[in-house]
Amino acid sequence: xxxxxxxxxxxxxxxxxxxxxxxxxxxxxxxxxxxxxxxxxxxxxxxxxxxxxxxxxxxxxxxxxxxxxxxxxxxxxxxxxxxxxxxxxxxxxxxxxxxxxxxxxxxxxxxxxxxxxxx
Amino acid sequence: xxxxxxxxxxxxxxxxxxxxxxxxxxxxxxxxxxxxxxxxxxxxxxxxxxxxxxxxxxxxxxxxxxxxxxxxxxxxxxxxxxxxxxxxxxxxxxxxxxxxxxxxxxxxxxxxxxxxxxxxxxxxxxxxxxxxxxxxxxxxxxxxxxxx
Numbered sequence: 235x236x237x238x239x240x241x242x243x244x245x246x247x248x249x250x251x252x253x254x255x256x257x258x259x260x261x262x263x264x265x266x267x268x269x270x271x272x273x274x275x276x277x278x279x280x281x282x283x284x285x286x287x288x289x290x291x292x293x294x295x296x297x298x299x300x301x302x303x304x305x306x307x308x309x310x311x312x313x314x315x316x317x318x319x320x321x322x323x324x325x326x327x328x329x330x331x332x333x334x335x336x337x338x339x340x341x342x343x344x345x346x347x348x349x350x351x352x353x
Numbered sequence: 354x355x356x357x358x359x360x361x362x363x364x365x366x367x368x369x370x371x372x373x374x375x376x377x378x379x380x381x382x383x384x385x386x387x388x389x390x391x392x393x394x395x396x397x398x399x400x401x402x403x404x405x406x407x408x409x410x411x412x413x414x415x416x417x418x419x420x421x422x423x424x425x426x427x428x429x430x431x432x433x434x435x436x437x438x439x440x441x442x443x444x445x446x447x448x449x450x451x452x453x454x455x456x457x458x459x460x461x462x463x464x465x466x467x468x469x470x471x472x473x474x475x476x477x478x479x480x481x482x483x484x485x486x487x488x489x490x491x492x493x494x495x496x497x498x499x500x501x
Contacts, residue, residue, distance in 0.1 A: 244477070245477070245478065248477050248478040248479050249478050251479070252380075252478055252479050252482055253380050253478075257380060260376065261373060261376065261377075264373050265373065268371075268372055268373070290424070290426055293424045294370065294371055296453070297371045297373065297374055297453060298371060300453070300474075300476060301371075301373040301374065301377060301478075302373070
């Protein structure tokens, strides 16, 4: 997966242009403080067979990704939300794995963007 | 400009569970021409408690405008909208649904529940700012609202 697929830099550029670098940094920090705890909610929800909770968590993460331009993760969370809504249990583990990989990739890119914005 | 809003800050209640979306809305309203005070409810239960001045919200100000997300934990936005629009003491408060959903069924359901308008959140922050500004201009400056 390419960097541009992981992170749509236009989103961060828009935040920076409209509200300044500090605001863009705050949004990155907010992403890091809210998304990992949400990712950790998937397994307990799946173990309980609570697809509604999986759908809610995926929706939350999708919104967080949209705000920051985490494009691949946003796409994976949208598909996970849909799969959970439709009760497609077989598709969910693969989508979860895809989402965790997308998070690992975008985390590196966002940390670099944060470093550039801070300098 | 709304005559009844010239001397005090306009009260806006945002019902939204995602802190990122809350932060973006705060930033967009911070740029507003109209002096406003934004209150945030993170879920539907808290929103209704705020509107009905229950518990810690006993002294809550009545909102002039409600910005409502549809996907909320627990009681979702559709239920919150139904509660507001069937409550004689709340139903005149304008409710703007702001959501990522462009699903026709969500749009129809929201209007069936008497939402005042339905807006899909844009992807781009510049567009998001423009949308919030347009909502603010229309609902807080152009239209005439009842005082209660």
